[in-house]
Amino acid sequence: MGGLSKVKQWSMALCLVVLAQTSVAAEPAPKLTQAGFENYLVKLKQEALSQGFEQALIDKSFANVVFHQRAVKADRNQPEKVETLDTYLPKRLPDWKIKRARAKYKEHQDLLHKIADEYGVQARFIVALWGLETNFGKIMGNYNVISALSTLAYEGRREAFFKRQLWAALKILKDGHIDIADMKGSWAGAMGQNQFMPTSFIAYAVDGDGDGKKDIWGNQADVFASMANYLKKEGWNDELTWGRQVKLPADFDNSLAIPQRTGGRKNWLKAWAKSEKTLAQWQALGVRRTDGTNLPQVDIKAALVFPDGEQGRAYLAYDNYKSLMHWNLSYYFVSSVGHLSDHIKFPPIH
Known part of the structure; x- marks a missing residue:
């Protein structure tokens, strides 16, 4: 390839x-x-x-x-090989990639924060997309x-x-x-470093440094700003994260979740609207954090997602999840972006 x-x-x-x-x-x-x-x-x-x-x-x-x-x-x-998130995530997010993501975040921190403030997209998500699309620009x-x-x-x-x-x-x-x-x-x-199809380039690429060109191949300002612009145009809210893995009660009604397969983006969005509830409503239905504690007491909505079906992991997905699904209509890809961004935000304490 x-x-x-x-x-x-x-x-x-x-x-x-x-x-x-x-x-x-x-x-x-x-x-x-x-x-x-x-x-x-x-x-x-x-x-x-x-x-x-x-x-x-x-x-x-x-x-x-x-x-x-x-x-x-x-x-x-x-590829048709069947995987689960438990097998997929360790391969897509090895320790070296997490360490490199943190290092790249630090290396480009000033530029990333400038773009994050301008477009309203947290810098850690820009770095996560960059890392997963092209290994931080190395594999284009x-x-x-x-x-x-x-x-x-x-x-x-x-x-x-x-x-x-x-x-x-x-x-x-x-x-x-x-x-x-x-x-x-x-x-x-x-x-380029963000792997835009040409029509996506036309729709979302921007000139991040004002030099008159939109160079997503070699200009880091253009690369980061174009990624941020994509997410912004697809409804990103920097006051939210992407989602959280949750624990469900034994008698939970799994029909409240988005089906694993919906047959395209339009049907997926319809299923999202049907599943979406406030965190307080999910709390009342017995949904909890993975450690068993209560969900955050904030007035936001989320849909329930089963990337691997009813027997696998469960996630409450916030509106930013929809923006990432527009980038790539894949639960696994979105999960990898979300988890890598979390690793950037919450580095280990030494």
Whole structure:
């Protein structure tokens, strides 16, 4: 996967899991060839012209495009191994990553606090996302983004989606935020230290230091500010945390929780609204902290989440949980972000 770690491969697969659920192959996948890809590129370039892009930009952007069979293989072979949070979290949050997260927080503390104050997003969540997406900027992917997106559009199962990403990528190049030679990303086209798909870049990326560019590949101010802007636009509240693991009574009505599988973001949000109650209401239903003590006496609402189903862990999820689920519709990813942010906030006492 172009130099990506196993952790990153898993994370990038999750970025497309919702789309993958809608793609059920009724027939064997068509054979993809270099000649077929080259013919497809001719049509893509013509369509790019019709989208309003200039010929010079198209020629430059597609000059070194190649067909990536490995990207097709990665997209068609999404991981299906069943895990639980008890097996997943230790692998995604090893001690070295927690220590590095705390060190990176300290290293960039002034910049992080400036951005946190400006956008209303706690710095620890920015660092947690940064660490889990690209190991603090070390693993961003080595694929030419135009090549990766063209390959997956040609593959055909989600052609419309990857074409939208391709037009957005061309707009990013047109606006001068990055040179084509430096526009690297994952096999799926996710870019930079925060792994934004091109349409997410258009929607959320910001110029964090006022230099006129939105450089999420190499400019730390742009990286952090873009992450914070994403969360802010998706309803983040810096007066809240993400959630908390809780203990349920033996006779608890599990139907009050969000189902483990809801079939997409819209249905998940409907299930959230149905599950949401005040902490006082959850307290009255017998929900307690994991140590058995009472829930906080604050006037906020939370939904109940079972990442592993009814037999696994239970979490009360606050509104910020929804913002993280918009970033990546995965209970495991959101749980890892939340737990890593907690480790940053509550370092061990020596």
